[in-house]
Amino acid sequence: MRFLKLKPLLGPSIKTFSSYNSTQRFSYITFKKLKHNINLVGCCQNYVLQLHTSSVSFKRRKTGEEKKADRVLEYHKVKGEIVEVWKDITVEELAKVLNKDVNYVREIFLHEVKSPKTVISDMKFLQQGIRRSGRRMKIIAKPANDIEVQIIEKDAFPRPPPSKSELKSRPPVVTVMGHVDHGKTTLLDALRHSSVVDQEFGGITQHIGAFLVVLDSGAKITFLDTPGHAAFSAMRARGANLTDIVVLVVAADDGVMEQTLESVRMAREAKVPILVAINKIDSPKADVERTEQMLLEAGIQIEKLGGEVQAIPVSALKKQNLNQLAEALVLQADLLEIGADPKGLVEAVVVESKLDPHRGKLCTVIVQRGTLKKGNILVAGVCMGRVRVLRNADGQIMNEVPPGYPTEIEGWKDLPSPGELVLEVESEKRAKDVIKVRESKLEMEKQEQDAVVIAEKQAHHEKEYRERLQLKRSLGRFKLRREGPRAPEIPKDDDPTPSLNIIVKSDVDGTLEAILNALDTYDSPECKMDLVHYGVGAVSENDIELAQTFKGIIYAFNTTCPKNIQELAENSGVNIKFHNVIYKLVDDVKEEINSRLPQKEQEEVLGEATVLQQFEINQGRKKVPVAGCRCVKGTLRKSALYKVVRNGQVIHEGQLSSMRHLKNEVDSIKTDLECGLQLQDKTIVFQPGDTIICYHKVTVPQVTSWDPGF
Known part of the structure; x- marks a missing residue:
């Protein structure tokens, strides 16, 4: 064993590193000094030595055959087929794209990916693997079906319908509908002994009111007062979709009106039973039998005329027969066996929403399932909120709201739209996920709509191009000459349209x-x-x-x-x-x-005359036609304008050059007087029976033709 002392070579700041085997001879030793790091690489016959300031490692050097195999694997078929991939694609998704199994994907990534759910976020790493497979890649957006699966998995939905054993009785939701000024709010005022109608501006309900009424018998009913005005048809439709029973208020003096028929249509579309209250029976013009006949013609067969719909004549102002109406409602609710599940996550429907300057964003809901409590986290559309305060219609704080009861919720981050379904979720994180996928769904829908518009514009441009090409070819030019760029159009500020x-x-x-x-x-x-x-x-x-x-x-x-x-x-x-x-x-x-709107000119007729005969008089060497007329309407003035009408068509418009009565030149001719009229245009030939209209032009203010329907 011999030692390689690197300290003298690299300098005093580097520690002495480990040794290497005597059989391993280095072919060269190089190093480079960086700012804060010194790297040394040594190569021997079979190994590569890599030294750093803080570590040393041996890695076996590949043989020539192995390097050649790597090059073949990496660059084989560089111009192969193109596969579509996207950012954050998983190993499993890539296997489907390549039409291979997961093991094949592991091999092309040199077994650096393990689980099929592993997300490949490094696009360079992804490109290297796909090149090893002999293909090329094209980056696209994540397919929509994956987003739809994500929406299905993360979105919130109502629970399945409860079993009959889980249902508990609840107050019925009754919607009062009808024509404007037929006494809907006055009827509710009488039922709950309040004075709601005094708070409505102009006697017209401007929004939907939801409140609980406790009848004298102890029965509880949730009432919805919908506006009867034509402008509130969408709000009335939401009222019909929320309700269990519809009370159709018809005035005995007016009978069935336009909004009455619309309310009947909405109730039938929602498949909700109808109960008729014939109001204003105390009016001097009241005609109950005529109203009942009109209801029959509208398709509502009341019990009195052999049908199944109850019709109770009442007077909301004098509180007549209100007990009969309340008993009929309770009986109808018992027949329907109305119930709801008070347990589990809350489901409700937004009736109205508003912004209060002191309490923030508020919305009125009717609970349909579960029991709403303080602290519940709710989602409605793309809005979320945590319940801070619950109040009833009188402003009193409620601890909990069971099914069938209305309440006003404080704590929304955004205002939910009326008619939205309110769902309770487990946590704020879950609520944010739901809102995120719903926003993605809305964005997808918007993209689909935009795609349709783009396709239409593309087709329009294609049509214009082909028409232009056909025109040039018809002129003998078989190549479409490229037109130069057009100067940008400057927007016109002098648009005369107000x-x-x-x-x-x-x-x-x-x-x-x-x-x-x-x-x-x-x-x-x-x-x-x-x-x-x-x-x-x-x-x-x-x-x-x-x-x-x-x-x-x-x-x-x-x-x-x-x-x-x-x-x-x-x-x-x-x-x-x-x-x-x-x-x-x-x-x-x-x-x-x-x-x-600018003022417009309008013709004002001053008088009319009928041509009896044409005369010709000499003026110099020419003969000029003169119309012998009798004034039949209004007054003829010499300074005014004249029309000559023959067989219903105007054949001439202009001024007079002469107006004479007998032999005298005059300025005006009254009704039943005869006169001679000479036009400035001497070429006009008169015929007996022609009508000459005297008029002048006046400027009058314009009035818009806009009709909103009420």
């Missing part, structure tokens, strides 16, 4: 949806209307900046504006308009549109 930019802020999400649906019906080309921003809550400083930038108007619907924001708006010249009834807001938008 525009209205608006920002909408509302108290609750459902009312905001109804406003947006009403504004979405505007499609008139007379004036552009752009919705710059919308949201739930009070007017903020950001809204003022947006309105100032876009020169828009802020509509605050049943919400507030802090004093400092109001002062900022006044200083910035931003107009904030407050409303609490939706049709008044729409009327205000119409007025703003009308004020921006």
Whole structure:
């Protein structure tokens, strides 16, 4: 055994390293000095010696045949087939891509990967392995089916339906529906002995109210009061989908109206039993029999006319026959055997959501399964929250909410949309995973929609190209000449079309949806209307900046504006308009549109005359035609404009050169007087029976033709 002393060679800062066998002779010894490290490599016949400042290692040197085999394995068929791979692909997925087994994948990676679930994140390492297999790789996005599997695995879903033995009785959810101003809220007011109708602006319910009513008999019923106004059809549809029984309120003096028929349609689509309350029987114009006949024509067969639907005549204002209505509801609920499972994870439905300036993001839900408690972690759509406080419709704090009961939840991070399904999850991590996969699903849907638009544009460009190519070939040019780049188009600021930019802020999400649906019906080309921003809550400083930038108007619907924001708006010249009834807001938008429309010219008829005979008079050497007429309507004025109408068609428009009564030149002719009219155009030939209309043009303000449907 001989020793190789490296210390004198490398310097005093390096320790003396181990020895090597006497049979191993080094062919060369080299070293290089770096900033903080010294590496020395020695080679002998069969081994490679690698020395570092802190370690020494021996590695067997490969033979020439082994190196040749490695080169063949690594570079064999470099121009082979292309396989599609993606980042973070697993060994198992790569085996499917290569159409090989897992052992083959281990071999091409020199057994440096072990488990089939091992994720290959190093793209260079992945490329080396694929090159050893004689293929080339192409990096693509992860296939959608894998994302869909991930969504199925990580998304939250309602539990399977409970067995009949697990069901416990719960209060029925009753939705009150009907036409506007037929007394729905007044009826609920009478049932729960409150004064809800006094709080509704203009006597119109602006959002869905959910509250529990304890009847005199002790029975509990959860009522949903849906708006009857045409603008709230989407909210009424959500009410029908939440409910067990629909109470259709029909006024005895009005009968079946448009929203009444729509409510019947929604209830039938939701397959919910209907109970009719014929309200306002105390009205002098009440006609119960006529209303019952109208219900029959609408397809609702009441018991009195041989059907199965109960119809109770009531007076919500004078509280007549309310006990009969309550008994009918309890009887209908008993027949339906309404029950729910109060155990396990909570399932609920969002009725309404809003932003409170003091309590934050709130939403009203009706629990359908499980028992909601403080601290529960909930997911609704892509929103999550931890329950901080539970309140009933009267604002009282609740410790727990069993199935069938409504409650208002505090603790949401974002506002869930009305109609969303609320599910309880085990932890915040689980909730974040659910939201992540749901957002991925929404992104995939958006990409699919974008792909359709892109394909349509591509087809349009292809069609234009082929048409242009066909045109050039028809001219004898068989090659399509490449056109030079076009100069970028400068946007035109002098667009004559007027525009209205608006920002909408509302108290609750459902009312905001109804406003947006009403504004979405505007499609008139007379004036552009752009919705710059919308949201739930009070007017903020950001809204003022947006309105100032876009020169828009802020509509605050049943919400507030802090004093400092109001002062900022006044200083910035931003107009904030407050409303609490939706049709008044729409009327205000119409007025703003009308004020921006330019005035238009309109013809105003002054009088009409009938041609009796044509005369010809001499003017110099020419004969000029003159119409002998009788004024049959209004007054004819010489300075006005005239139309000659023959067989319903206008054959001439122009001015007069002469108007005479008898032999005198006059300025006007009244009704039943005869006159002679000479036009400035001397080529017009009159015929008996022609109509001459005297008119002048006036400018009048334009009115938009927008009709939102109410």
